[in-house]
Amino acid sequence: MVDTPAIELRGVARFFGERIALRNISVIVPAGATLAVLGRNGAGKSTLLRVLATLLRQHAGEVSLLGEPLPQRAFAVRGRLGLLAHEPLLYRDLSGRENLRYHARLHGVSAERVEDLLREVGMERRGDEPVRLLSRGMVQRVAVCRAVLHDPEILLLDEARANLDPGASELVEPLLGRASGRTRVITSHDPQAALAEADFALGLRDGRPTFSLPADQVTPEHVRELYA
Amino acid sequence: MVDTPAIELRGVARFFGERIALRNISVIVPAGATLAVLGRNGAGKSTLLRVLATLLRQHAGEVSLLGEPLPQRAFAVRGRLGLLAHEPLLYRDLSGRENLRYHARLHGVSAERVEDLLREVGMERRGDEPVRLLSRGMVQRVAVCRAVLHDPEILLLDEARANLDPGASELVEPLLGRASGRTRVITSHDPQAALAEADFALGLRDGRPTFSLPADQVTPEHVRELYA
Amino acid sequence: MPTYGKGLRGLSILTLTTIVVALTLVFFWVPQDASQGFIQKIFYIHVPLAIVSLCGFVFGGILAVMHLRTGDRRYDMRSYVAIHMSLIFGVGGLITGSIWAKASWGHWWVWNEPTLVSFLIVLLMYATYTPFRFSIEDPERQGRYASVFAIVAGAFVPLNFLAVRLAQQYVHPRVLTLTGGNLPGPMRLTFTVSLIGVALLFVTLWKYEMAAKNARIQMRTLRRRLLGDDDLRPPQRSAAPTL
Amino acid sequence: MKTALAILRKDLLLELRTLETLPAMALFSITTFVIFHFGLNRPTVEGQTAAGVLTVTLLFAGILGVNRLFVAEREQGGFDAFLLAPVDRSAMLLAKATALFLFLAVLEVIAVPAFGLLLLGPSLGPPLPSLIAVLALADLGIAVIGTLVSALAVQTRARDVIGPVIGLPLLIPALIATARAIGPLLGSGGPAPLPGKWLLILALYDVVFALVAYAVFDFLLED
């Protein structure tokens, strides 16, 4: 059997009313590889991630995750993917620990995993404070825990390291980084850094692909054009 | 008359209940200079900025902005400072333009200034959509406009360029950058970049200063210690 | 894409004829009611309007079920138009009923007529349908939510009638009952013709509106095809489905 | 089922932390009773009037709860997080309806005795068991409709207005049945037997809308 790619998009489009947020996106990411999605503000990066996360349906084209076509079999891949979006997706009035326990219950994950993760990101002592009282970076750490709680095969990271200090960045490396062995889709506004940790790169401009290449074939020219 | 510094802190402390968010902070920033505040997540950077923004009162020590002691004469310096915090402080159901017009009215600024700024950050065509429908970076652009709307003398920037694409970063440079001629307090989790654009640097660790030096005297050793 | 214009002309003519016949019957043929006099003739407009409007609401609910089942946005449009039409007919029913009540009881509004009260509640319910649609931006979500609304409201209609009818301990003595056999022959005939006329009117108007909406959508598709996608306009808001 | 429990637990925890909903509901109803107590020229009410005041008050208080049911989910991304989990969508319906039901039950535990104390003429003791049965059925109806309406309204712009505006007419049949069922219980001559007809209608209402809600709820969460 040929290995099915972890992520496969063919001619995907998504509109918001008349606005084209994504158009004609095709890309294949093998299991374990990292795809960097680059583009200007409003290029459609977050929209793409939300489509992959099964939170939005595409309006045209085919999406398949782990061999399952979306949106028909979305329920089969949920729970196998983790999303870290712009918003932390945490209840502000609950503590970090309570938030994570809640998600652990939804995902059928044990409460120990919550403790392990909190320890890993250095939040075990601050885990009982309402998220609303935490500093922005601490919230982000908890959000990282939330995204990887169920040990997802696919990770969708939307500027995941924003607000993390250098130390925290290192702490979350085993969870979010390449070493985690997960298939990843990452976005970042630091193209150099993103390309350095990616295998493939997709450039978006106004929702349309400008390039879709192995990361090492992306030239500074490509990047310049993308943001020009 | 000796030039009064734009910002002067002497022995400032701020607590949240039992927690020490700031302790014994002393720093002087001359007019037009830039202070970089560095520290780990939860070190107290945002708290310091909120004290300077007159949103929080210090519990001990003296703060004076533009020669006016806080909190007594806070009303005299409001309107002369701009804050760009973690949250964009925009109404999600209003459009960018409506939000800015509202702030313009509060600050007694003309409506043309709003248009000028929107044009400057490249949002003039998207200015009439509810903020809720904008991409994260677009929201940040509008937030930048909000912060500099009234041409403040002091700018407080809490990771101001998070979520901005490289192009937008350049667009906001004349507004937020050193070239704006404003006195600035900036925080960032990229110490190198922050130090490069700063004149002074303040290192915070658990609310206490570890160093307070001219930026060019901060050694990698200092930085390593700060995040260790 | 279906063309709703087909057969519209024939249907229009049929509708017009039926209505003219009905009006003729109402005003020149059917005998006047003994106790209520001339004003009773409004019955032949009021009741059909009300009945057709109710059926229209239920029809809209069924179309909404189809929308959710098939995911075909055209069903949403059909449901929208049906409910919209029913609302107009319903308001007509309410107003004619009010006139009738004023003439025969001296009040614009009476609480002891269960059909009337329950219809008011139903109308109150559906009156939120359009504002509700309007307050949802995403067209797809708008359609989906509106369909859920239409289904829930559809299920609500009969239950509401049941509860309201039972709640009335005393029912106003009635001259006419639809179900009872005491509707005299000519009256029944006139009523039936009126009912058919109003029902046809509903169908015709429904088709007209569908045809108009359809034309507009095809226009837009064409324009997009001609001008290309680069005609980037902010999503425009509308209560009507845009497909 | 386990999912619903997890959500319910989270909701109750949130309410316990913020106390945003229940105090408002409870105090609203007590304030209403006080207004009627001092406002009416009669010191007490009984029979159908008592039933009406009680039912309307509970209904309004319920609407206050309905309005807040999904606010945290929407504002804080709870919907997204839930949608990402590999769980049945209807769990959300079940959990939210249960939460609302519990809120209403707690509300009644406070409001009904307050009503007995402040306003009701006849003693509350004898009709209590029947009253509880009727209120339980009524709460069920409010909980189901409330959840549905709240889910509908929360994604709209005018959510705070649209919720009550859709919810109130939908609840009228339940309200009629409840008021009519309670009326005889609170008669000045001691409680009459429970009017089975109204209980039946209430039950029918609950069943029909529970089924409808179950059928359509999934569509409210997607996308």
Place this chain on the structure above:
Amino acid sequence: MKTALAILRKDLLLELRTLETLPAMALFSITTFVIFHFGLNRPTVEGQTAAGVLTVTLLFAGILGVNRLFVAEREQGGFDAFLLAPVDRSAMLLAKATALFLFLAVLEVIAVPAFGLLLLGPSLGPPLPSLIAVLALADLGIAVIGTLVSALAVQTRARDVIGPVIGLPLLIPALIATARAIGPLLGSGGPAPLPGKWLLILALYDVVFALVAYAVFDFLLED
């Protein structure tokens, strides 16, 4: 003053941007009266009962309005942005109270005629001027207290309980006075003269709390 106008304008924009609120409120008030009709099981009401019904409706609308007015500030950082501006703090009090007052007034413009049409036994015409006076005073009280208490609730961040728990009991005297003042106006034998005592109490209440609010509001917003 200009600041208050700016805030008010923003609030009205947020609230009314599509004018969907007004029709919604009209529907809402009609539904409410239908509900009272069935709840009380009377074709018409008059005197104190009518006054009670009106007052409770008002209170309910007030709570909804308060929720709506401050949610955006709290969830979206509006307070911080306002605090950064070089403007008088009391402008916020003025603006929010005005917005709330307008909300209630508009509701009444729709609801009172609907009430007269649907539920009220005696004719609405004769007592109307006095009714307007009483309602205006009542609205003022609700607006001031509502604003004060929500500001408190928003600013304490740990906004637990505070809003309704303080606000509703504080409002009870005003509401009782309102109900008592309205009652005689709606008597079945035509309106009695306005009960000066209750009107006075209401006015006194408004003045006292407006002053208190003005005095403490600045402190509430700091920190």
